[in-house]
Amino acid sequence: MSAKNRKIVDVLNGKTISPPPLWLMRQAGRYLPEYRQTRAAAGSFLDLCYSPELATEVTLQPIRRYGFDAAILFSDILVIPDALERNVRFEEGHGPRLDPIDVDGILALKGDGVADHLKPVIEAVGRIRGALPEETALLGFCGAPWTVATYMIAGHGTPDQAPARLFAYREPRAFAHLLDVLAELSADYLVAQIDAGADAVQIFDSWAGVLGEREFADFAVRPVQKIIASVKARRPQAKVIAFAKGAGLLLKSYRQQTGADAIGLDWSVPLSFAADLQKDGPVQGNLDPMRVVAGGTALDEGIDAILQALGNGPLIFNLGHGITPQADPDNVTRLVARVRGAAR
Numbered sequence: 001m002s003a004k005n006r007k008i009v010d011v012l013n014g015k016t017i018s019p020p021p022l023w024l025m026r027q028a029g030r031y032l033p034e035y036r037q038t039r040a041a042a043g044s045f046l047d048l049c050y051s052p053e054l055a056t057e058v059t060l061q062p063i064r065r066y067g068f069d070a071a072i073l074f075s076d077i078l079v080i081p082d083a084l085e086r087n088v089r090f091e092e093g094h095g096p097r098l099d100p101i102d103v104d105g106i107l108a109l110k111g112d113g114v115a116d117h118l119k120p121v122i123e124a125v126g127r128i129r130g131a132l133p134e135e136t137a138l139l140g141f142c143g144a145p146w147t148v149a150t151y152m153i154a155g156h157g158t159p160d161q162a163p164a165r166l167f168a169y170r171e172p173r174a175f176a177h178l179l180d181v182l183a184e185l186s187a188d189y190l191v192a193q194i195d196a197g198a199d200a201v202q203i204f205d206s207w208a209g210v211l212g213e214r215e216f217a218d219f220a221v222r223p224v225q226k227i228i229a230s231v232k233a234r235r236p237q238a239k240v241i242a243f244a245k246g247a248g249l250l251l252k253s254y255r256q257q258t259g260a261d262a263i264g265l266d267w268s269v270p271l272s273f274a275a276d277l278q279k280d281g282p283v284q285g286n287l288d289p290m291r292v293v294a295g296g297t298a299l300d301e302g303i304d305a306i307l308q309a310l311g312n313g314p315l316i317f318n319l320g321h322g323i324t325p326q327a328d329p330d331n332v333t334r335l336v337a338r339v340r341g342a343a344r
């Protein structure tokens, strides 16, 4: 048992717990009426991210409602490009927008002001820890350099990240430099979150799945390996979950190559393969978020299949990607009850 009796930390240390502890990616978000209310009062999405008081409030909302085993810091992966003065904004109905970066922009990037810019986020971590129940773990996070870079290059979300893939082929040196800068800043940011009270951190590589084998090694594995090595060199007790969405078969070596303590699985990962991955250590996932929207038997059957395949090993129950705005909060109540009712 971990010193503070936080189940997710125990699982990250390799323990099997039945029923498994759970949290949901994007658990604080638009499917919750209380989030929509705070979000409307905050003004812009980034104002919400940079208000320690409001970020704390929305982080705690899903904990109050559902008693998840972990809270995740409310912020966004794009606060790093925002701190790098890439003019990040979130326009209603459009997702994120940034000023697209070019080779000169990459060479001119300066990390000097980043820690200062992110101070309100770190302050929120401390406040959240102070307000959480003792047994609830607190997760920090950052985006993986590849995923953050895709937004910085295109200047917006795209379905296949073609602009970033093309840029990486045409300008390999500038692209490698961008990944290095992001890896270094992300490692410092995660260390600051850990020092402020995060029990573990998750690295989100939401766009890992668009990469070929060699690019996966260079753009997804290597920068994440650098971040984890840097964090663990400075904070040996730190635990890291790495979520490489869409990585499929490449997940086989991902844990070992990156040094992640646990790997996150999206819903396309077959459960037989997931069980195989679990032989090497803890896994997290992997319910299709659409099952939470559908509810009923689609929800129940999805949950049961995961528990049956992965419940006898170290598992953090989660979705395979973020919960979506159209999910009914009552379906989440049902999910929590079903997972918690499932003792071996």
Ligand code: CP3
Residues within 6 Å of the ligand: 024, 025, 026, 027, 028, 029, 030, 039, 045, 072, 073, 074, 075, 076, 077, 078, 090, 095, 096, 141, 143, 147, 157, 204, 206, 322
């Ligand atoms: O999980 C949590 O509850 C913590 C908060 C969190 C947010 N974004 C809040 C958010 C986390 C961990 C993220 C990570 C994030 N942000 C990722 C990686 C995970 C993933 O979902 O793939 C990515 C790619 C982003 C970038 C981003 N932020 C996009 C593409 C969008 C627009 C799409 C959308 O869902 O609206 C955002 C906005 C965003 N980040 C919202 C929230 C709650 C919605 C904005 C709003 O409330 O107006």
